[in-house]
Amino acid sequence: xxxxxxxxxxxxxxxxxxxxxxxxxxxxxxxxxxxxxxxxxxxxxxxxxxxxxxxxxxxxxxxxxxxxxxxxxxxxxxxxxxxxxxxxxxxxx
Amino acid sequence: xxxxxxxxxxxxxxxxxxxxxxxxxxxxxxxxxxxxxxxxxxxxxxxxxxxxxxxxxxxxxxxxxxxxxxxxxxxxxxxxxxxxxxxxxxxxxxxxxxxxxxxxxxxx
Numbered sequence: 520x521x522x523x524x525x526x527x528x529x530x531x532x533x534x535x536x537x538x539x540x541x542x543x544x545x546x547x548x549x550x551x552x553x554x555x556x557x558x559x560x561x562x563x564x565x566x567x568x569x570x571x572x573x574x575x576x577x578x579x580x581x582x583x584x585x586x587x588x589x590x591x592x593x594x595x596x597x598x599x600x601x602x603x604x605x606x607x608x609x610x611x612x
Numbered sequence: 613x614x615x616x617x618x619x620x621x622x623x624x625x626x627x628x629x630x631x632x633x634x635x636x637x638x639x640x641x642x643x644x645x646x647x648x649x650x651x652x653x654x655x656x657x658x659x660x661x662x663x664x665x666x667x668x669x670x671x672x673x674x675x676x677x678x679x680x681x682x683x684x685x686x687x688x689x690x691x692x693x694x695x696x697x698x699x700x701x702x703x704x705x706x707x708x709x710x711x712x713x714x715x716x717x718x719x720x
Contacts, residue, residue, distance in 0.1 A: 521658070528651070531620065532620055535620045535644075542636070548692075550637075550688050550691060550692045551636060551637075553688055554636065554637045554641070554685065554688055555636075557641070557644075557681065557684055557685065558641075558644050561620075561644045561645065561647075561648045561677065561681065562620055562644065562648070564648050564652075564673065564677070565620055565647065565648045565651040565652075568648075568651045568652050568654075568655040568670070569651060569655070571655055571659060572654065572655050572658050572659065575658075575659065575662055576659075577659055577663045577665065577669075580655070580659070580669035580670060580673075581669065583652070583655075583669065583670065583673050584669050584672055584673045584676070587648075587673040587676050587677050587680075588673075588676045588680060590680075590684070591676075591680035591681070591683065591684045594684035594685075594687065594688055595683075595684060595687055597688070597691075598684075598687035598688050598690065598691040599687075599691075601691040602690070602691045
């Protein structure tokens with residue numbers, strides 16, 4: 520039962536990973552790509568969580584915690600770079 | 613778990629198919645956050661029935677996602693507005709325009 524549900528969920532999440540990757544590769548602006556990359560990494564988190572349920576282990580959960588926090592830094596850096604043209608600016612406002 | 617996977621799929625279809633930036637950035641943030649949170653709740657419940665220390669890591673991940681994904685999306689949308697990506701013409705109104713103009717005059 521759990522095995523079947525995990526297979527179906529992984530198929531759906533895998534399809535959404537492909538769709539997000541399509542938008543990352545294609546998306547007309549940098550901001551489109553970055554938003555799609557956020558979605559991609561969130562889907563990756565869900566994929567790893569389903570894999571942890573399937574294997575009934577806890578070792579995947581550290582990975583879940585790390586990957587859920589890192590892409591935020593990426594999108595903040597891209598947004599700051601696009602607005603200011605500089606990531607660590609000299610003026611702090 | 614299945615409900616979360618369906619929400620994630622709906623969000624990703626929106627990301628791939630919507631035609632302007634604003635609906636895409638909405639589809640990128642809202643359904644996938646809720647879907648991932650649902651899947652993580654499922655993993656927390658299922659795994660903490662089997663292991664002792666399985667509860668706090670998915671809970672922390674959900675907290676982190678709920679804090680960071682809206683912030684990142686908001687910063688991206690603000691960057692898009694500042695760099696002149698405007699909402700399409702057939703939207704009814706543009707609430708951000710007036711405030712953006714005030715901010716621009718204050719900066720200049």
